[in-house]
Amino acid sequence: MKSLKNHISLIIALFTVLFSVQIYVAVDRTIVAYEGRLKNDYSIIVVSNKSLTPAEFKAMDPIIERSDAISTDQVLKRLEGEISKKNLDLLKLTLPKFYRIYLSRFPTPYEIEKLQKQLQKHPAIERVEGYAQTHDTVYKLMLLFKDVVQVFSIAIAAVTSLLILKEMRLWQFQHSDRMSIMALFGAPVWLRSAVLFRLAIVDAIIATILLCIAFFVFEQYGWMDLLLRTVGISIDLFHFVNDGVRSLLIALGVSIVLTITIVIGNSEEE
Amino acid sequence: MDKVIIAENLSLSYKEFETIISKATFSIDAGSFVFITGASGSGKSTLIKSFYGAIEPRAGQLMVGGVKINRISTSKLNFLRRHIGIVFQDYKLIKEWTIEKNVMLPLIISGYTKEVSGAQVQRLLSHVKLIHQAGKYPPELSGGEQQRVAVARALAHNPILILADEPTGNLDEYSSQVIWNLLEGANTKLKTTVVVVTHNIPSTITVAYKHYHIEMGNIYEIA
Secondary structure (H helix, E strand, O other), rough: HHHHHHHHHHHHHHHHHHHHHHHHHHHHHHHHHHHHHHHHOOOOOEEEOOOHHHHHHHHHHHOOEEEEEEEHHHHHHHHHHOOOHHHHHHHHHOOOEEEEEEEEEOHHHHHHHHHHHHHHOOEEEEEEEEOOOHHHHHHHHHHHHHHHHHHHHHHHHHHHHHHHHHHHHHHHHHHHHHHHHHOOOOOOHHHOHHHHHHHHHHHHHHHHHHHHHHHHHHHHHHHHHHHHHHHOOOOOOOOOOOHHHHHHHHHHHEEEEHHHHHHHHHHHHH | OOOOEEEEEEEEEOOOOEEEEEEEEEEEOOEEEEEEEEOOOHHHHHHHHHOOOOOOOOOEEEEEEEEOOOOHHHHHHHHHOEEEEEEEEOOOOOOOOOHHHHHHHHHHHHHOOOHHHHHHHHHHHOOOOHHHHHHHHHOOOOOHHHHHHHHHHHHHHOOOOOEEOOHHHOOHHHHHHHHHHHHHHHHHHHHHHHHHHHOOOOOOOOOOOOOEEEEOOEEEEEO
16 A cells, blocks of 8 residues: 555656646647748738849748739729829839748747848838737747746656655665665665666656546547637647657656666665 | 685774774684674674675775675675675565565576576475475564575575574574574585574584684684
């Protein structure tokens, strides 16, 4: 019963670490998906006093993916009845060229500022307009959320690591009799600590399985997915192969590093 | 004759100014049976602990099985201990392991295969008349039975040296006799060196033995 309690304590602590890491990964994945959506919606309007080719635009900044010329025909057609043909012809000649620029990815506020400056440096370009205000606010909020989650995850990981360390100290006391008897018969440190390592590995595997089950249940209920779809995002919260393997490696890494710390501490005490 | 233990001006102490054994010089021949006696607190257990490297000499030199104990490295100490069998007064059996696995411990540490160690353990448990208790755990056995398990464990890997620290201290007459028979058997049949720390040398002992006595930190050989 006592042993089971010890197992559960370590499994819960490891599960908490894995869960916080996975939540961070899911938030990051959500932001990447949102960036993708923003990127498609995002464009910059450039006003130029002469024709510019897509290659010229691309040469100005590598973030520029493509550029489309905006036709002025519709506006001129609307003006046909309102101004004289002579004036209309003059307007046609003096009217600047309008371009819509698409980017290869969603830019950071710094990148957009840099891009605008870069474009304005071109002698033919008269004006650059970005429609990023709303997007920027939402995006900045999401980045803030990501940072908060990151800090929160690190704090949880630190606290639970301390709990795991304490748990392993308890294990060490529990196993100290066996370990010291084995030492009296010449067992090397790794053999004396084999049980600790075995327990740590088994608990890491169990914690990973529990994480997989937890995210499987989330996906089955689908409320999280529904929530994301309402803001136009569709992502996998948990890739069972990739995330599962990563979580297992993290759990194994944390538990083995802590076991090694305990073992080294124990051999130094000897 | 080869010497298993050689002590030259050996001094032992736990604290800096509290000498327990002072400048002792003696040696123990391979294949001999040796008793070390002395009053309580005279330093018998301290001396035997130094033989398996649990205490480092404060001064002088101590060689056990050709290995120098002074400033011994962990790997060398482990190597030495793999060739020594130790019997403790409080048995020091692993409670959560079965009797069979406890006896197997030195064989596991020495890297014997399951088949070899299994056969050896069966033979030893038969010898100490505990084969029917093989699957039980130490707390389920009496003190005398636990000490027989401890002796079987000490013999399992055919050590060059058996160190027994008051092996019959807590046992009744019958159990004590069984333990002495086992230790005598190991000495006469396997030519294992046996060093026993005890308060009194049993009158029933049949092997030729050497007797050292500790008093006031000095070790004397008693003819």
